[in-house]
Amino acid sequence: MASNSKIKIKLQGHEKFALREGWLNKGLIMVKKNPAAFQGKEGPDIFGIGNNMVKSLRYWLKAFGLIEETPGKGANLTEMGELILQNDPYFEDIFTIWLLHSFIAKNKDEATSWYIFFNKVGVQDLEKDQIENILLREITKYASGITFSDKSVGNDLDVLLNMYGKTKEQNDPEDKNNSPLAQLGLIKNVGGKYSKNHPNRKDLNEWIILQELAYLLDGKESISIDDAINCENGLEKIYQLSAVTANELLDRLDSLEYIRVNRTAGLDVIYKSKDFTAISVVTEYYNKMR
16 A cells, blocks of 8 residues: 555555455456456456456455566466466365465565464454454554554455355355355354464375475575474464474475475474475476376
8 A cells, every 4th residue: 555665565455355266267367368457447347347346356366476467568477377277277276275375475565464464463262353453553563654544454354354264164155255265274263253273284285385485495405493384474374383283294395305304403404305496396286296
């Protein structure tokens, strides 16, 4: 919404519409066909949704890192957007949903509330207004003097909790308003009180952790286990993993010889055994593991 020389924040880019099933698939297909799909007034006709929903879809595609826009030239798919369109265009693989979550939870410039919520807000058996007060406090600290509307933070939280906190078991499974991110199980809603939740281990494989390590190890040959788990954008914050589960997944990657985990003499360090990037990991997963 505003920026200074150091910090950029964005709140309420979604027009109060939570991500809906089918939107991203439609967005990727249409942008691939027509980079100018969002440029004129034809968006509602192109996408078959209302004008405000078109604005919301445009926002979600950027917030999840699926498109990039060039002023005056329209939008293009990112490398990750291309990979998903080619390999899982209907977002049926939960690995793909984890990729979306991984990106938006770290996207401080385009999805500030998501970044703050997952990195800096502890949620255990809290009502929405309590979470909102914490989120507002943390965004105010992060924004460092940038002015913004308190209401925009509340609207972001409404959408975030709606996207992550409802499940198909709580709603009509055929309801297309359901968000695909709910299946990650990261937020539990019991009687209007919310808690961050450990994901179901069977829904989270080592490949998603490997692509996260690609970011954490970018420009480095090693990282401490403690930093990988507990740092900003680390495994505990983004995936809400316990230390036990995180270490189990790291050991699995060690056995696959992508990394080497050294716990001797109190070192507790992760080393790269192979060169890999987030894109190469995702490509390999789609090519070999699906």
